[in-house]
Amino acid sequence: MITRTRWLVAAALASTAAAFATLGLPDAPSPGSDVAWTDARATQQATAAVSQMVSELFTVSPDSVATVRAAARRDLSGAAVAEFQRLYGSVLERAHASAAAVRTDLRGLGMEHLTATSAEVLVIADQTATAGGRSQTGPALLRVTASRQSGRWTISDFKVL
């Protein structure tokens, strides 16, 4: 009888412990899962955020230097800060003096990878550089890495392919 009682109590404890343990199983995908396009809402939000940041950051004209600098402080993080300075620093410096400008026209964006905290986006664009009254347009292909913190996306890295 005692043995049976012990078994019953042990089973109840084990069953309760298992129930509590399984309650912790997540319904949603784990934070590291790639939810690009399988979570349409998250994909659209990340795509829209990256699209807007790329448009604001990679188009520089003499009139928009202050705006671009503010966007860089707000929207860039990590390695992207130095990379942006390397590529756009001189344009921003001489935009006023030499009427230098770079315009980026997005042609297409593709979401390659998306998690709760990071996104990799392929950016296909045309870039027009203007200096000394002459313009030249060429294709541009970027892979942008975006990071999400406190619900806000920033560009943490980008590479020209």
Added chain:
Amino acid sequence: MRSPDLDTQRGTPEDSETAPGVARRQARLGVPAATLTLVVTVIGAAVSADRVVSWTRARTTEHAATSARDAALSAGLAGITTFNTVDYVHASATVDAWRGCSTGVLRESVTTTRARAVAQMRRRHASTTATVVAGALSSYDAKQGAAAVVAVVSVTGSNETFAKKRFVAQLKDVRGTWLLAGLAPMGSAS
């Protein structure tokens, strides 16, 4: 020698005063407590089973969704590569490959222009190979069975000419297979 069971069943006064007797009595459950314990066990097991089943179902659905998405991307990139690959020696096979990975208007177009395309390839001794530089899904709707892929491909010609081309491919899920429903160059920069 007395049986422990008999001791606890009888509940003699001396048992209630001795530690082993107390332990034995405490180790036994009355009928209501035993029933409660049994109910807790059953509920716990039911909750566990339900959670495990729903978790497994969620993971299976997630896996199926990512597989379908990846299949759409692969088909899109493969289709773009196929349409940029030309071999005048096997001109008919080239057009057959185009036809095989397309559907709808694109497939009809390939079918109706087949003879002209084959003749043109042979006349020009056209030969190109294409490789994907980068590509990704730019839209995807599993329920509608529609997707779009943007890609940059490098196309190398027989005379070592080289070009980077950008395309957007519209895809359609036809009975579980993603096929190109449309293919267009993306706003080319001059």
